[in-house]
Amino acid sequence: MPDQAPTIANWRVETISGGITAPAGFRAAGVSCGIKASGLDVALIVPDTTASAAGLFTTNRAQAAPVVLSHRHLVQSGGQTQAIVVNSGCANACTGANGVEVARATAELVARRLRCAPEHVLVASTGVIGVALDLQKIAKGISAALEALRADGGHDAALAIMTTDLSPKETAARVHTSQGAFHVGGMAKGAGMIEPMMATMLGFVTCDARVAPSLLRQALAAVTAETFNAITVDGECSTNDCVLALASGQSGVDIDAESYPALLEGLRAVCRHLAVEIVRGGEGATKLVTIHVTGAGDFADARCAARTIANAPLVKTAIHGGDPNWGRLIAAAGRSGVPFNLERASVVIGPVVLFQNGQPFDEAAPEAADYLRGQEVTINVDLGTGGPHQATMWTCDLSAEYVRINAEYRT
């Protein structure tokens, strides 16, 4: 029963510096090959020996060529990966047969240089939709990246996957277990877009525990559900979104039923940090907002209400303006389609109760407005149905800057 945590936790998670090369057995690089006008634009992650791999891909039906290819490669290889190559500046999405061919050729180039089968190479892209990816440029980038691979190259890789993120996003954790310690590292790029048509979330997680691909996938899916899939900037799901995980096994720690909760906790620490940083760096965002929904009959209802609130433009603009507008929170929860009992519902902004048991407490609005001046805001909405389930979503406020960023005509 790997999903059940043991009653006594015999492991401990410690945040450490670094990113995807913090775990043993990985080299990485970030180089420039001219896909973007300036800056690093190709990242390469190479485990010392073939790693267990798992991937989760966008549910968008307009999947980009690299998404389709990486998904196929993971299936064909049975979750064995020798390299991940990522480019920024071009999403290779909606590019037809040519786009598929360029993605395939990219994987083949890397495979030839690393003397592995093409299906052991995963590819990911982020950037402009509908523009062909230049195979010559990417080939030049791959050569340079292979030369530049280093055991401390994680930071360069994190820089190379940025489009217009305000800062690179990387973190790592050490997990102490009875078998010894293992490490988890990660990097991500988010929706800190200025150039229009960029909107992709990419996450890459490495680990030096020894874990079978199927178990790694199970852990990645569980953790992604409550981290990367629990954030929203604008409710837009990209053609290129993906989260990829690799496990090198070099720590010597084996992941089995007993140590699985430790793997979950390590992945969770890394993925939650990256997910929250993506929201904090959301386009035009000035506040990080935690929406916590309680009193639901099941988790899906709680998540649905939390997601509706987190994406509601009237909620996001009110928070931007520091307005403790509990009526908009009630209206969003009410229209989310899940069971909702107005007579028992409540809204609490920070420490301030504004609505409870069908009654408003508007006299508390100034106190809540004070609280909303902060850059980190927590909002609790109880659906009033008496159910024991809850869910959390992270979102940001909606500012005029978001509109400005996304309304600018591509130049």
Add this chain to the structure above:
Amino acid sequence: MPDQAPTIANWRVETISGGITAPAGFRAAGVSCGIKASGLDVALIVPDTTASAAGLFTTNRAQAAPVVLSHRHLVQSGGQTQAIVVNSGCANACTGANGVEVARATAELVARRLRCAPEHVLVASTGVIGVALDLQKIAKGISAALEALRADGGHDAALAIMTTDLSPKETAARVHTSQGAFHVGGMAKGAGMIEPMMATMLGFVTCDARVAPSLLRQALAAVTAETFNAITVDGECSTNDCVLALASGQSGVDIDAESYPALLEGLRAVCRHLAVEIVRGGEGATKLVTIHVTGAGDFADARCAARTIANAPLVKTAIHGGDPNWGRLIAAAGRSGVPFNLERASVVIGPVVLFQNGQPFDEAAPEAADYLRGQEVTINVDLGTGGPHQATMWTCDLSAEYVRINAEYRT
């Protein structure tokens, strides 16, 4: 088979001036009683004799007191109504037991003055959520409105239901049939909100055909699905939304299986005009956008894709900026959850094909950008599944002004 139009249309619809008092047998008034700081704030619609009535109400589970009461009164009266009273400036939503009592007392006051049963009175409110509606003020307003009732009072009523709409929304139509002519009139208020916590769509339609309540409800539901329910400003569904229809019968035209399509067409002309005007007057809107989705396996899929596109912030900001960003349209259609075939999908902005059969036509972008400079924009997205079904949604662009309007702290 009232849903089947006859092969030969023996009726004709003509747009005429006026609003809810254009049909024979209705008086209306709009007066001021101090609920709003200034301007008219109580509207009254009174048919000369009890009218057939039908209503459609918000699906939001946080229904306001007047919504709950009017729904109940329509059921209790079997669709017979002697008055509709509407106030602006206070939504009477999330106001607990007191709110229910004030709504009930309002209906009773009108009923006593008109010597009818309370269930023959419908009430509707729009304005701030969570603030008690002042019964003394509304009583004063009802007295004044009863004095002011006039056969040409429709315009005053249209003014009285505005919150911060930029202009009143009213229209009327004459429907010529083999039995003679009948008339349909309507007024609405939309989401032209400046004062936060106002977000309600109210629609009122009158008709002088003779039509049974059940048939009126069927026609209202059919027409609302493709008009009021096919618009979006920001995807927010209010606690107070409702559409109410009354039929006086005074034209002498009977609505039966043969003339039912004429009723549908008359209602459609009036409701479509009002719905589009609500979008045109949406908060911060600078463009009216028609989203037309084709190539769907059924209507629900077409509508779902159209709605997702119409609410996508990246689509709405691109249109605001005049950016023919077809990639965002593809991404929105792809994430809507309905069957979508990227290899056969297409995006056409105005007359300009930008994406077809998996291939972009970016060289046409400047021509599409020119087209997007206009104030009325039509976008066609084909889902590429070869299905015969289609749907239309009307939306507006997302501007920094929308954020400014909704981020301002309530004063």
